[in-house]
Amino acid sequence: MNKYFHSVELNADLCCGCTNCLKRCPTEAIRIRGGKAHILSERCIDCGECIRICPHHAKHARSNQLEEINNYKIKIAIPAPALFGQFNNLNDIDIVLTGLRALGFDVVYEVSRGAELVSEATRRMIAEGKLNKPIISSACPAVVRLIKIRFPELCGNVMPLLAPMEVAARMARREVIDMTGVDDSEIGVFFITPCPAKVTEINAPNSTEKSAVSGAIAISQIYPALTSKMDKLKVIEPIAKSGLLGVGWATSGGESAAMLGEKYLAADGIENVIRVLEELEDDHIRDVDFIELNACSGGCVGGVLAIENPYVAQARIQNLRKYMPVSLNHLKDGDVERMMWENELEFNAESFRLSEDIIEAMDMMEKMEEICKTLPGLDCGSCGAPTCRALAEDIVKGNAKETDCIHKLKAKIQSVYDQLGTL
Amino acid sequence: MSNIHLHYDVSGEDFTRAGEASGSVKKRLKALGYNSDAIRRVAIAMYEAEINMVIHADGGFVDVNIYPDHVDVLLSDHGPGIPDVEKAMQAGFSTAPDNVRNLGFGAGMGLPNIKKYTDDMRIETVIGKGTDLYLTVKVNEA
Numbered sequence: 001m002n003k004y005f006h007s008v009e010l011n012a013d014l015c016c017g018c019t020n021c022l023k024r025c026p027t028e029a030i031r032i033r034g035g036k037a038h039i040l041s042e043r044c045i046d047c048g049e050c051i052r053i054c055p056h057h058a059k060h061a062r063s064n065q066l067e068e069i070n071n072y073k074i075k076i077a078i079p080a081p082a083l084f085g086q087f088n089n090l091n092d093i094d095i096v097l098t099g100l101r102a103l104g105f106d107v108v109y110e111v112s113r114g115a116e117l118v119s120e121a122t123r124r125m126i127a128e129g130k131l132n133k134p135i136i137s138s139a140c141p142a143v144v145r146l147i148k149i150r151f152p153e154l155c156g157n158v159m160p161l162l163a164p165m166e167v168a169a170r171m172a173r174r175e176v177i178d179m180t181g182v183d184d185s186e187i188g189v190f191f192i193t194p195c196p197a198k199v200t201e202i203n204a205p206n207s208t209e210k211s212a213v214s215g216a217i218a219i220s221q222i223y224p225a226l227t228s229k230m231d232k233l234k235v236i237e238p239i240a241k242s243g244l245l246g247v248g249w250a251t252s253g254g255e256s257a258a259m260l261g262e263k264y265l266a267a268d269g270i271e272n273v274i275r276v277l278e279e280l281e282d283d284h285i286r287d288v289d290f291i292e293l294n295a296c297s298g299g300c301v302g303g304v305l306a307i308e309n310p311y312v313a314q315a316r317i318q319n320l321r322k323y324m325p326v327s328l329n330h331l332k333d334g335d336v337e338r339m340m341w342e343n344e345l346e347f348n349a350e351s352f353r354l355s356e357d358i359i360e361a362m363d364m365m366e367k368m369e370e371i372c373k374t375l376p377g378l379d380c381g382s383c384g385a386p387t388c389r390a391l392a393e394d395i396v397k398g399n400a401k402e403t404d405c406i407h408k409l410k411a412k413i414q415s416v417y418d419q420l421g422t423l
Numbered sequence: 424m425s426n427i428h429l430h431y432d433v434s435g436e437d438f439t440r441a442g443e444a445s446g447s448v449k450k451r452l453k454a455l456g457y458n459s460d461a462i463r464r465v466a467i468a469m470y471e472a473e474i475n476m477v478i479h480a481d482g483g484f485v486d487v488n489i490y491p492d493h494v495d496v497l498l499s500d501h502g503p504g505i506p507d508v509e510k511a512m513q514a515g516f517s518t519a520p521d522n523v524r525n526l527g528f529g530a531g532m533g534l535p536n537i538k539k540y541t542d543d544m545r546i547e548t549v550i551g552k553g554t555d556l557y558l559t560v561k562v563n564e565a
Contacts, residue, residue, distance in 0.1 A: 150453070152459035152462075153459050153460065153462070153463045278446065278449075281449075281463060281466065282442075282445070282449075282463075282466050282467055282470050283463075283467045284470070347459070349456055352453050352454055353453070353454060353455065353456030354454050354455065354456070355456070356456065358455055358456060358457070358491045359425065359491060361454070361455045361456055362425055362426070362427055362455060362489070362491065363425070365427055365451065365454060365455060366427060369427075393454075
């Protein structure tokens with residue numbers, strides 16, 4: 001498999017080479033070359049900001065089609081709690097879960113059930129003093145990827161527990177195998193996702209060798225078929241087995257609230273997340289034990305594959321939670337061990353460094369500083385790099401030339417023109 | 424030995440801008456693929472020192488020299504100077520005014536923290552003239 005799998009992809013036919021995604025990308029992972037956007041694989045964290053901003057819909061997230069569930073004998077849906085915020089006047093999540101059954105899934109297992117187990121495991125591990133404080137949540141895969149490429153000293157603070165999606169997938173598989181005796185390979189587990197980074201997490205997990213999730217179907221893709229089934233249901237099946245703590249994970253602050261009293265901080269929106277991580281790295285945040293970070297504004301409900309305005313979805317989820325029990329899922333013996341990461345989070349140094357050799361890197365940086373002084377400092381993006389500094393970096397790396405800067409090119413043409421005039 | 428020299432002016436008026444120099448240095452050290460523990464120590468020590476310049480000395484300038492195995496930083500101001508350096512080095516000692524403490528600064532941990540995170544620290548101070556703070560952070564190969 002490719003070293004870097006990305007769910008975010010470009011449809012080159014639709015890309016007109018404008019600078020919208022270029023300027024929006026939080027890791028400076030986009031360049032415009034030959035009039036089309038290119039994603040620098042080693043820097044992309046699949047946050048989906050470029051999908052959100054592109055006015056031409058040239059960026060999209062790879063995900064699975066509903067028909068693909070038919071490749072498996074037993075079909076399991078694991079819906080993200082964010083799904084429950086997408087419907088008007090919903091007062092019972094069983095309507096959504098039964099709707100998924102009507103779409104062809106044999107079993108529906110809420111990811112919020114996994115979330116409740118993750119919350120309980122986190123509380124237990126904190127009480128046992130086993131974690132480096134402050135603990136950074138590992139639930140948002142875009143944030144984990146960001147830490148992995150940009151914050152080496154924080155890798156050890158990321159909670160070494162699998163995310164609720166993975167926990168739910170494993171639990172669901174086990175339940176079905178225990179119940180029916182079918183072989184694991186005959187089971188397809190599909191995550192109903194608001195999030196492109198989760199698609200990446202399934203295909204190239206940060207923390208485990210192989211994900212228990214078989215595929216991901218975007219909420220935006222399944223939505224029309226699902227609502228039409230939900231409208232026609234005759235019987236609502238009693239499927240839901242999660243409480244308000246698990247469902248609360250759909251919105252920013254929900255995971256923190258499920259910590260039940262730890263001193264926490266919850267930040268959402270990728271720019272805010274970066275600011276918190278920078279301050280954390282500099283030791284400015286001292287009186288907090290737990291840090292919840294969500295790349296999307298509003299939390300998972302703000303995912304780029306969701307339909308509804310995140311704040312409307314958040315209000316609906318608050319309302320739904322009112323009538324729910326606190327928590328319906330509790331750890332059994334061995335659960336925590338099964339939920340631990342199999343691989344340690346390792347810093348990937350190559351994303352931002354200029355060269356493996358520090359002497360060469362220093363040389364390149366010196367050249368960069370010199371080039372920077374000659375650039376206009378407008379950060380206009382017309383050269384195809386997001387800032388003048390990024391262009392300087394591309395030039396020393398041999399990926400761009402100074403006349404890619406249209407202002408420098410204009411000055412050069414002007415000087416040629418002036419010289420011609422004197423002939 | 425080859426080195427990269429960086430120079431920053433630190434404004435004495437704006438708290439929100441304190442940390443610009445340390446942030447910029449951090450970014451460059453990461454681009455150099457510098458040892459991550461050393462990056463963190465440089466960033467923390469420089470930020471503390473920048474804040475000190477803003478609180479006590481109405482700003483100044485920072486000179487940074489990056490070498491493959493260590494970073495030298497000079498923070499220079501034209502502030503009031505430090506009357507008793509030994510006392511200023513004690514944890515918890517602070518002359519910061521209340522408005523600064525209300526922002527969460529001035530806990531008297533500035534200089535002790537800088538010392539903790541650096542491998543070498545030297546203070547040259549003249550009352551009424553200003554203070555030069557020299558810091559060195561070495562790369563400790565684990």
